[in-house]
Amino acid sequence: MQVTTARYGSWRSPITSEFIVAQSIGLSDVQLDGRDTYWVESRPAEAGRSVIVKCAHDGSVTDMVPAPLNARTRVHEYGGGAYGVSQGAVFFCNFSDQKIYRVGDGGPQPLTVDGLRYADLVIDHPRKRLIAVQEDHRASENEPVNSLVVVGFDGSPHVTLASGRDFYSSPRLSPDGRSLAWLSWNHPNMPWDGTELWVAELSTDGALTSERLIAGGAGESVFQPEWSPGGVLHFVSDRTGWWNLYRAAGGETAPLLSMEAEFGMPQWVFGMSCYSFVSEGQIACAWNHSGLWSLGLLDARSQQLRDLGIAGRDFSCVRAAADRIVVRAGAPDKPAAILQVDLPSGTSKVLKKSAPFPGAELQPFLSVAHPYEFPVGEGEKAYAFFYPPRNPEFSAPSGDRPPLLVKSHGGPTAAVTSTxxxxxxxxxxxxxxxxxxxxxxxxxxGRRYRDRLKGQWGVVDVEDCVKGAQALAAQGLVDGKRMMITGGSAGGYTVLCALAFHKVFSGGASHFGVSDLEAMTRDTHKFESRYLESLVAPYPAEAGLYQRRSPVHFARQITAPVIFFQGEDDKIVPPNQTEMMVDALRAQGLPAGYMLFAGEGHGFRRGDNIKRALDGEFSFYDAVVVKAGLRF
Structure with a gap:
């Protein structure tokens, strides 16, 4: 192979945007029903349509949702938990009208009316009904009413089971059908701040009685309640500072295992699962230690945890049966896939890939994630994954250093993995x-690290990104004069703050990023409408602090070129926020790119738009930073 000498940042690559979009899909929401496995595919080639896929025991694969139907809910805007399946019956929420449909021989039939959204569907076969989270937008679009309801299989009018709290999630019916568990919480808490786990008995007519609080509160985040096959309630709680597994029995709660590891996740979407029962005494579970996930079996009686040694560092959507575990898995050298682990033999097989596993021709081009820690304060450190440049067809001239792209994830209460x-x-x-x-x-x-951002959004996140970049430059691993920063949503806010309040980065890209905290508080949807009270401060009492943390008021301090990507239908960060920033930067003569995508919301799902955004960001940096060698 002939190796060409060329500066870092100018190499040609076979990993094109066309290749990425044509080959990639999203995978989520695994469910098991008898011997069959289900999951949801988000397909960029079909305009981002979400499709429920059934993989039968014999290996045959079937789409359960015909086009143009789209199995996606908008509860909390982020959705998740858009379908339920039991005994072969499939129910799902359709994106365009948000109605619940039942899959039948004559095609999917709607069961609900306009103005209502649903998520976390639980099938109650004996009573011929669904139990679900409902979000009622008929009286108010900005402050809908959330509740737990039942919907009859025949589409009969819904009946409210529980109401009065700001938010509900995770209804779970006990194996004998006599009890229901669920989570609820109120403003200003987010589910990773504080939730409550409730249980009630179901009367003969299906109504709730004898409601009682099991765990949780304002300072305790409870996640994923589940019943064991024998009817014992389990849940995840961070009461010790780490999301660990607990059981509730005999009026008491007790930990199954105490570890400085996370067996839970921030509940941004419905239907999340980090553990599942193989049997009464054995639990399949995924846990995160220092940003790296493992998959194993927990013996509930001996409290022994055994790592299954499955190759991978990212596991989610954990579902189990007596003989198998099915999970969404990813690894540093493999993209995410639906993976089935056969418990008797210990072997595993891939049921579906999110992208083709790179073949021999692409393996030499892959840069594997390196966990990277760096100091950020007195005794504090932050974490990242570092990817050095890699291309076997090119080498850089002596003394050249690569440009750096710092990625700031969204949320901000979230995380990136090494997949x-x-x-x-x-x-x-x-x-x-x-x-x-x-x-x-x-x-x-752990919660202590999570709480570093309390009251410090726009400060801690920004400083950590800045210091990570500076640490790499100081080590000579990157070119300190060609460092860019990119991020989406909350990550876009970090980008704009970094450019406004620091002079470290030579350019940036904001993908549907927040620029005005006051506007976000006033205009955003119910789920996040009070989020900033913990991330920044109470509003409007601290309106001045909101203004001081809003990049839109400090556009004149930005001296680096910025490109913006925005969905026209975004309800979380509306286009007007982005356009205020673009206008302010252009008014002072800075290069400010702007790409507005019709038909896209908060995050891009259409393949052509994903391609345009990726190529657009590269071309922007290439023109105004990398080739120009400028330091703005």
Missing amino acids: LDLRTQYWTSRGYAVLDVNYGGSTGY
């Missing part, structure tokens, strides 16, 4: 280094 992402490889194979930062406030490192 192979072809979008990251797009950059590294072109001669960029990438630093994917889990700044203070990220999950996977």
Whole structure:
């Protein structure tokens, strides 16, 4: 192979945007029904349509949702938990009208009316009904009413089971059908701040009686209640500072295992699962230690946890039966896939890939994530994954250093993993280094690390991204004069703050990012409408602080070029926020790109738009930073 000498950032790569979009799908929401396995595929090639897929025991695969139906809910805007399946019956929420449909021989039939949204569907066969979270937008679009309701299989009018709290999630019916568990919480808490786990008995007519609080409160985040096959309630709680597994029995709660590891996640969407029962005494579970996930079996009686040794560092959507575990799994050298583990033999097989596993021709181009820690304060450290540039067809001139792209994740209460992402490889194979930062406030490192962002959004996250970039430059691993920062949603806010309040980065990209905290508080949807009270301060009492943390008021301090990507239908960060920033930067003569995508919301789902955004960001940096060699 002939190796060409060329500066970092100018290398040609076979990992093109066309290749990424054509080959990639999203995978989520695994469910088991007898011997069959179900999951949801988000398909960019079908305009981002979400399709429920059934994989039968014989290996045959069937789409359960015909086009143009789209199995996606908008409860909390982020959705999740858009379908339920039991004894072969499939019910799902359709995106365009948000109605619940039942899959039948004559095609899917709607069961509900306009103006209502549903999620977390639980099938109650004996009573011929669904139990679900309902979000009622008929009286108010900005402050809908959330509740737990039942919907009859025949579409009969719904009946409210529980109401009066701001939010509900995770209804779980006991195996004997006599009890229901659920989570609820009120403003200003987010579910990772504080939730309550409730249980009630179901009367003969299906109504709730004898409601009682099991766990949780304002300072305790409870996640994923589940009943064991024998009817014992289990849940995840961070009462010790770490999301660990507990059981509730005899009026008391007790930990199954105490570890400085996370067996839970921030509940941004419905239907999340980090554990599932193989049997009464054996639990399949995934846990996160220092940003890296493992998959194993927990013996509930002996409290012994055994790592299954499955190759991978990212596990979610955990479902189990007596003889198998099915999970969404990813690894540094493999993209996410639906993986089935056969428990008797210990073997595993892939049921569906989110992208083709790179063949021999692409393996030499792949940059594998390196866990990276760096100091951020007195005795504090932050975490990231570092990807050095890699392309066997190119080498850089002596003394050259690669440009750096710092990635700031959304949320901000979320985290990145080391799973192979072809979008990251797009950059590294072109001669960029990438630093994917889990700044203070990220999950996977315990509640104390998560709480570093309390009252400090726009400060801690920004400083961690800045210091991570500076640490790499000081080590000579990157070119300190060619460092860019990119992020989406909350990550876009971090980008704009970094450019407004620091002079470290030579350019940036904001993907549907927040620029005005006051506008976000006034205009955003119910789920996040009080989120900033913990991330920043109470509003409007601290309106001045909101203004001081809003990049839109400090556009004149930005001296680096910025490109913006925005969905026209975004309800979380409306286009007017982005356009205020674009206008302010252009007014002072800065290069400010702006790409507005019709038909897209908060995050891009259409393949052509994903391609345009990826190529647009690369071309922007290439023109105004990398080739120009400018330091703005």
